[in-house]
Amino acid sequence: MKDLYFDTAHMLGAAVLLLSFALLFQRRLSGVINTFAAQAVVLAMAAAWQGFVQGAPHLYITALVALVFKAVAIPVALHRIVRLLMIHRTVETALSIGLTMVVGVALVTLAILLVLPVTSDSAALTRENLALALSVVLLGLLTMITRRNAVTQVIGFMSLENGLILAAVGVSGMPLVVEMSVAFAVMVAFIIFGIFFFQIRERFDTLDLHYLESFRGERS
Amino acid sequence: MLASILIALVPLLALGPASLVAPRAPAARIAVYGGTAILAGAIGLIAAAHLVTGSAPEAAGLPLGLPWLTARFRLDALSAFFLMIANGGAAAASIYGIGYGKHEAEPERVIPAFPLFLAAIDLTLLADDAFSFLLSWETMSVTSWALVLATHREPDTLRAAQLYLVMASGGTLLLLMAFGVLAQLAGAYDFESIRSATPAPAAAVLALVLAFLGTGSKAGLVPLHAWLPLAHPAAPSHVSALMSGVMTKVALYAMVRITFDLVGSVPWWWGGVMMAVGGITAVVGVLFAIVEQDLKRLLAYSTVENIGIVVTALGLAAAFRDNGMPEIAGLAFAAALLHALNHAVFKSLLFLGAGAIATATGARDLGRLGGLIGRMPQTAFAMLVGAGAIAALPPLNGFVSEWLLFQAVLKGPLLPQWELKIAAAVIAALLALAAALAATCFVRAFGIAFLGRPRSPEAAAASEVEPSMRWTLLVLAGLCLALGILPMLGLMPMTRLGEAVIGAAAVPPEARSWIWLTPPAAGGNSYGGIVVLIVITVFAVMTRIGIHSLASHRLRRAKPWACGFDAPVHAAQYSASSFAQPVRRVFAGLVRAEERVDMPEPGDLRPAHFAASWRDASWDFFYNPIGAAVGWLSLTLNQLQFLTIRKYLSLMFAALVGLLFLVAVTQ
């Protein structure tokens, strides 16, 4: 029965990872936001499940935070922004989608190769979880660097945060304070980025960072 | 047995020069090709007998070559196996040549070199010291170069031949250096001393790298393959068959001989490198084959793919052997050699078939073929079998070696190194991708050439070729089927070879069965080619009987549906280029594909134009940068020619001081 507990936890972690790949695969902005919301829902389930398995009620709060903010509030707000700014158009990629996916798989492999020797003496249970979480973090970074659109970059950043939380809930005895601060950090980042969008919009009439670079003289 | 092979080689060597008496006479053609066929057949049979009887290795020294060296020759299981492949392929090509040579414009350029080429191949396989090996190897390169030049009136041939000569010389140079490293450690140039010496790890790796590059350039490993798709197709078709089907196998022989026999202890990571290079070669080769328009060049690219598969299997064998798992290593090794044998059979078949098409239509461009299945039914049938075999479809022979290889790859997770575990998964994906793309490639090659409607008047007027050519094709097709349903035919001679080279045979005598292929290392998995053939035949016959008794028998011939156009034009068919379009788009980065559409504005009356082009990426990523670097270096060094005398003197002085310093430090 104990195996089943851990298997389910890993399954939820794998679902988070797959949704990270789905983020890379999406071409439409609304699709990206919805995928992110789905990832947050799965993350909340993972946190709740860990709370149940470890008998740590504070993880339910983490789950709730993830569910309320990341799965509902932020996606709704982002949808609003997209609608307000009328940027439904397709996501601009710096690297073709197929190639991004290949790089993504390579990163996951790297994560596994990294985690394996470090955790060679610990149980396979933790290391699978850690490998998954590290992969999610790396994929979040990949999303940020391969997508030109600012909204996608914000989502990539938050997906990265999801990976961190996934790692945190997998280890028993992580204090709640940390998670709350993580959640707040994301909120703060969100607000800052939100203000940022409007700023860019006012100045340059677009959310494409490409234009920002040319303004700074990085591109001709 | 070695003596009889060496005696048979004497008339083979004499045939070429003898034909110079009257090279244009039909009698010379029949004598040379007939003689080559008989001698090659004899040598092949002797080699097969050596394998089947399990005779001990034989060695001989002949007082040839440099005065203070004896030329050593040795017949062991490894050379016998490759002799069997080489001479079998050569016998087929020679019989085919009797008919094909009739259409040759300048037979005097082919006939003298052809037997010499084969003799050089045989001597390379028999050589037992570095000197005679390199001499035979270089003779093989030069004679095949001369054979490529037989079609020197065609525009691309000169460039192909020049590139071939450069690459072949470079390859020989690398091999020379590899032997130099090995011989320096062993103290002698004969293989026996090299084999018994145990080189230091660093020197062994250096020799492995040099030998891999030297033999790999001959075999066509990416990115050293660029000459191959130019040179192989440029030669007359039976020579192309020899070059693609046989000469690449000689390169593989040299790779196996040096890697597994002479160096001996191969580190596991080198196996990983071989797997990686092989896997990439397989996928890249088949991708270029899919987009290629010229039938013979397509086949040459497909040779690159198959060499990649064999090298992957060899790398796997090396990795397993170094990790102390000889049974699985034996499985991978057998997969490699069986694939080499299979490839020799079906690639010879396909090249000879392409020659038959070229004879009948005068065209190699797929865009000028089509509908040949009705006009050349026997050639078409043989080519269909060949296409199925190379696409690894059961119950043909290509599938057996693929199956063995996959069984070996599936054991990859047993390897202790994490890098190899993960590499095994990636290699499995690459090999499967290559196999599936090969099926696409040969649906295209066969479908465009033989099916549909003729795309040119020549294709519409084609007729079946003469019996010697046709029968060669049909016999080779039969061999594809025989090796597919009775895999033991190919694996049985390999038993002792696997034991000698790797330490274990894939199918040891106690597991031998003519019906089921059950290698013990594959952990209970089995494949029964003959069972598959029988079962599928039974199912097809049952279907046929069922349909005959149930369904209407009426059949009406009508015009095909062409969206209401009455007379379907041949140009409205799907072309070779359009068939390749999906792959060209999906892998656009690798095949450097470009599509240009020139669409006139509405009201403009000029015709619209569409042009699709592609380039071999190795030029963009490998050769051109190297060329540019060499050019830059020459320009930079060019300044050395315009220095003052004082500066020249100071340079020499600096060199002298530097050397003295080196001596002082090293002493």
Add this chain to the structure above:
Amino acid sequence: MTALALQLLQMVLVLAAAPLLTGVVRKVKARLVGRRGPSPLQPYRDLLRLLRKEAVVAENASWLFRVAPYLVFAALWLAASLVPTFTTGLLLQPTADLIALVALLASARFMTALAGLDIGTSFGGIGSSRDMMIASLAEPAMLLVIFTVSIVAGSTALASVADYMREAEVGLRVSLAMALVALIMVALAENARIPVDNPATHLELTMVHEAMVLEYSGRHLALIEAAAMLKLLFYISLIACIFAPWGLAAPGEGAAVAAFALTAWSAKLLLGAIALAVLETSIAKMRVFRVSEFLGGALLLGLLAVIFLYVSRGI
């Protein structure tokens, strides 16, 4: 003897069930979009009608065009007869090696694609070309799924895989879940279902498989269609046999167990049909050149499945 009887029973059963399965998928799809839809028995009537009609063959068709439907049908029938649907004790079970099965399907596809090129019209060509492209990407994904499954089960023989999955403590595994998703993606592509292809379309430029077999009529078309139905049955049975082998009867178990196993198989087929219909109704077909990304995704998912196998417990 029982093995032979069971084998014959399975051969008849798959033939009988395949059209019904397709009929059920169509019926459920129709109900989901608010139509009444034809009876699930309609495919039988269609096949019979096609069998009774005369076959119209293009003037320039070669023997290959006429032979292909028989070979394709035989290959698919054989493939469907080899999967342990209700029992692992079939006579031909030793031939049911997963790699050989994939190659058998590849042979069938090879023949269909060649037949598509035989007439020399654009439709056949576009169908063949695209079908081969889809298959080129689907096949490696399929092989990686096989790789995963065979590492877990220690065999590529389908019966051993099914036995292992049924009896051993496999548990929930991330790798197997990923392999399942990849296999479903491959199955959708191989069966020409939405989102890769549309089995119901007859608009020439949007179809792949249907375009390839456009020139077929009469008994030949009946064979091709039946082969497609068998393929759907094959894939659903394969997924059920590997990932949900519950209820499979082992050789030598009594008739009651076999009867239960048959019921279980029917239930699995029905569930598969409903799931397929729901999936097809809820998503849209993608553009042809996004298919490569879709299947590339399946391929990479298969690769991830293998790699995660190494981190998970017990390997």
